[in-house]
Each structure stands twice: as structure tokens, then as C-alpha cells.
Amino acid sequence: MIGAMVAERTLVAPTLALALRMAVLPLALAGMGIGAYLSFVHFSGAPVYCSGAGGCHTVQSSQYATLLGVPVSLLGFALYSAIFAAGLAAHRRGGQAARVAPFAVFGLALSGTLYSGYLTWLELYRIYAVCAWCVASASLLATIFVLSAAELAASGRLRDDWSDDM
Amino acid sequence: MANKHRSKKHHQRSSRPLARRLRGPGLLLGVIGVAVAGFVALVTLGMVSQGEEGIERLEGISAEGRTLGEANAPVTIIEFADYQCPHCKEFEQDVAQQLQEEYISKGLVRLEFRNMALLGDESYLAAQAAECANDQGKFWEYHDLLFENQRARNSGAFSSESIVQYAEELGLDVDRFISCMKDGTYEQQVLDETEAGQEAGGSGTPFFIVTATGSSDDSVTLQGNRPFSEFRSAIEEQLALARASQ
Numbered sequence: 070m071i072g073a074m075v076a077e078r079t080l081v082a083p084t085l086a087l088a089l090r091m092a093v094l095p096l097a098l099a100g101m102g103i104g105a106y107l108s109f110v111h112f113s114g115a116p117v118y119c120s121g122a123g124g125c126h127t128v129q130s131s132q133y134a135t136l137l138g139v140p141v142s143l144l145g146f147a148l149y150s151a152i153f154a155a156g157l158a159a160h161r162r163g164g165q166a167a168r169v170a171p172f173a174v175f176g177l178a179l180s181g182t183l184y185s186g187y188l189t190w191l192e193l194y195r196i197y198a199v200c201a202w203c204v205a206s207a208s209l210l211a212t213i214f215v216l217s218a219a220e221l222a223a224s225g226r227l228r229d230d231w232s233d234d235m
Numbered sequence: 236m237a238n239k240h241r242s243k244k245h246h247q248r249s250s251r252p253l254a255r256r257l258r259g260p261g262l263l264l265g266v267i268g269v270a271v272a273g274f275v276a277l278v279t280l281g282m283v284s285q286g287e288e289g290i291e292r293l294e295g296i297s298a299e300g301r302t303l304g305e306a307n308a309p310v311t312i313i314e315f316a317d318y319q320c321p322h323c324k325e326f327e328q329d330v331a332q333q334l335q336e337e338y339i340s341k342g343l344v345r346l347e348f349r350n351m352a353l354l355g356d357e358s359y360l361a362a363q364a365a366e367c368a369n370d371q372g373k374f375w376e377y378h379d380l381l382f383e384n385q386r387a388r389n390s391g392a393f394s395s396e397s398i399v400q401y402a403e404e405l406g407l408d409v410d411r412f413i414s415c416m417k418d419g420t421y422e423q424q425v426l427d428e429t430e431a432g433q434e435a436g437g438s439g440t441p442f443f444i445v446t447a448t449g450s451s452d453d454s455v456t457l458q459g460n461r462p463f464s465e466f467r468s469a470i471e472e473q474l475a476l477a478r479a480s481q
Contacts, residue, residue, distance in 0.1 A: 136281050
């Protein structure tokens with residue numbers, strides 16, 4: 070009985086961890102799409118398509134839309150690309166990259182979630198306009214963060230005795 | 236022998252990559268530390284760079300004659316406008332009046348006008364003409380007359396002939412006015428202010444920087460002819476900052 074429970078647990082946890090790892094990839098791709106689109110708008114000067122209250126232009130043209138001359142949307146694209154690359158590396162079997170990659174996804178998502186939270190605060194209390202694209206991106210990052218944290222827990226990587234062979 | 240064996244084992248352990256030696260909890264803490272440090276670095280960089288270059292650049296260009304309100308008002312609104320821009324005209328006719336009644340006349344806000352000539356040759360000419368009128372102490376009168384006569388972009392409303400005609404209407408010394416225009420006295424100033432506005436984050440007109448007077452650290456920007464309620468929120472926030480810093 071105990072043996073069956075242990076066997077079930079050892080099967081369910083890796084399957085759940087795999088599913089969580091897999092779920093990060095399409096979300097990162099969607100984020101790359103948003104970052105690429107807003108960067109295109111920034112550099113081309115094309116009007117930004119905006120649903121909802123229509124604050125995208127205001128946010129995109131605010132002083133907070135660039136950081137040392139680099140559009141924040143481009144930084145977002147780079148972040149999602151890094152998460153996607155780390156997410157792919159996490160699927161490799163064994164090796165140092167596969168071991169560290171889930172932690173990298175977690176760290177990148179944490180940093181991105183904190184920063185997009187700050188940007189949302191700027192939208193509400195500094196720019197007085199909310200951009201639907203930014204809200205979507207912030208939601209994506211928060212979801213990736215939760216998934217990556219759950220993956221770390223489900224895979225057993227947080228245990229002291231975890232090894233690559235597990 | 237035992238010591239030799241232990242030494243070899245120790246050497247093998249220390250030569251393993253750091254990430255491999257760090258176990259789960261340690262690695263997690265390290266990652267969280269790096270992520271939070273990255274976030275703090277981004278926010279700090281943003282605070283240092285945002286908008287301040289544009290505002291600093293303006294400090295070298297006098298706004299004398301182009302301000303409304305008391306010089307020591309706790310909050311300053313820097314307005315960047317183009318005389319050919321319809322939204323700027325709307326601002327002047329609506330929100331600017333409310334600002335005057337609720338804040339400027341009470342000594343709480345000082346409004347500072349800056350040029351952001353983006354819409355073509357006549358924007359550039361009109362901006363210089365208003366500065367030449369300022370030389371004769373009639374900036375606001377000329378400014379109002381330009382907005383009253385605004386028509387389609389670059390359609391002659393602010394041609395070389397029209398701007399002289401407006402100077403005559405206001406009783407300016409026309410020869411002095413023409414000389415000011417011909418000499419290009421304010422060409423560079425208009426260009427500099429336009430660039431300063433863009434550096435401060437303005438991508439179009441009107442564009443506003445609402446700031447506690449003398450400190451641009453927590454300034455708020457407003458792009459476009461925003462409702463008065465948004466100006467009120469921004470002003471009240473800056474008033475609170477100004478009070479806190481006293």
C-alpha cells in the first residue's frame with residue numbers, strides 16, 4: 070500500500086512539473102509578441118492599437134516608456150526571450166543547464182513581475198492612463214512566476230537532497 | 236592515507252561549479268536576491284534618467300514673460316504647445332481657464348509656457364513671433380491672438396505676412412518685431428525647447444510637466460489635452476510633496 074502511494078507520488082510530481090514547465094513556453098511566446106509589437110510601434114511611429122479605455126498612446130509616449138533611451142517594450146521582449154530560452158533549456162535531460170534553467174525562469178519572472186507591478190503603479194498614479202497591452206504583459210509575467218514557483222516545488226528541486234538523476 | 240583521501244575528495248567538491256554545489260534552497264535564495272537586485276537597479280535607473288534631462292535643459296532658457304502666477308508658487312506646470320495644434324487651443328480655452336481660477340489665481344500653481352513647434356513651418360514661425368512679441372512685453376496677448384486665428388496646418392494663418400499683421404493689431408513696434416524675426420533671434424531657442432520637450436518624454440502637443448517647484452524628482456507628465464480632473468490629481472500630489480519637503 071505504502072509502496073503504491075510512493076510510486077504514485079513519484080509519477081505524479083514529475084508529470085505535474087513537466088506540465089508546468091511546458092505551460093511557461095506559450096506564455097513567454099505571447100509576451101515576446103507583445104514586446105515585439107510595442108517596440109515596432111515605438112520605432113515606426115505607427116498608431117498603437119488599443120482596446121479598453123485607450124490609454125496606450127499616453128503610456129507609450131510618456132517619459133516612463135523608455136529607460137536610458139531604450140524602449141521598455143524592447144526590454145520586455147528581451148526578458149520574455151530569456152524566459153523562453155531558459156524554459157527550453159529546462160526541458161533538456163540532465164546537465165548543468167537543465168538543472169539551473171528552472172531557477173533562471175523563476176528569477177527572471179520574479180524580476181519581471183516586480184518591475185511590471187511598478188510600471189502598473191506608474192500608469193495609475195503617475196501617467197494617469199492604463200495600457201491594455203501592459204496589463205496583459207503584467208498578467209503574463211505574474212502567471213509565469215506562479216507556474217515557475219509551482220514547478221520548483223513540484224519537481225523537488227528545492228530539496229537539499231535533490232539530484233539530477235531524480 | 237585517510238588524510239590524502241579526504242583531501243582529494245575536498246578538492247573534487249570545491250572544483251565543482253558553484254551552481255552545482257549550491258543545493259535547492261541556497262540556489263533559490265541566490266536567485267531571489269539577484270532578481271530583487273535587478274528590479275531595484277531598473278527602478279533606480281529609471282528614476283535617475285526620466286525626464287530630468289529635458290527639464291535641466293529648460294533651466295538654461297529663460298521663461299521670463301511667459302509665466303502665469305506667482306514665482307514662488309509651490310507647483311509649476313510646464314506647458315509645451317504648438318500654435319497650430321487644435322488640442323493646444325482646446326486646452327487654452329477650457330482647462331487653462333479652470334487652472335487659472337482654482338490654482339493659479341490662488342498662488343498655488345505657476346504656469347510656464349514652452350514652445351514645441353512640431354507641426355511644420357508655420358508652427359516654427361508662430362513660436363518665434365510670440366517670442367519677439369515677448370520682447371515687447373506682449374507675449375500672452377500675442378499667444379492668445381495666435382490661438383484665436385488658428386486654422387488648418389500651414390495654410391497661411393501664421394505666414395510671414397500674417398504674423399506681422401498680428402503684431403500691428405496689438406500695437407507692437409512693427410519694425411522692431413520684423414527685425415527680431417529677420418535676425419532669427421529666437422530660432423535656436425524654439426528648437427531647443429522643442430527638443431527639451433521631447434527629451435522630457437513629450438511625443439506630441441500639448442505636453443505638460445507638473446512638478447513641485449524647484450524639484451523635478453517626482454514630476455508627473457501629462458500627454459495631450461487631459462481632463463481637468465487629471466490636472467487636479469497631479470497638482471494635489473505635487474502640492475503634498477512640496478508641503479512635505481518644507
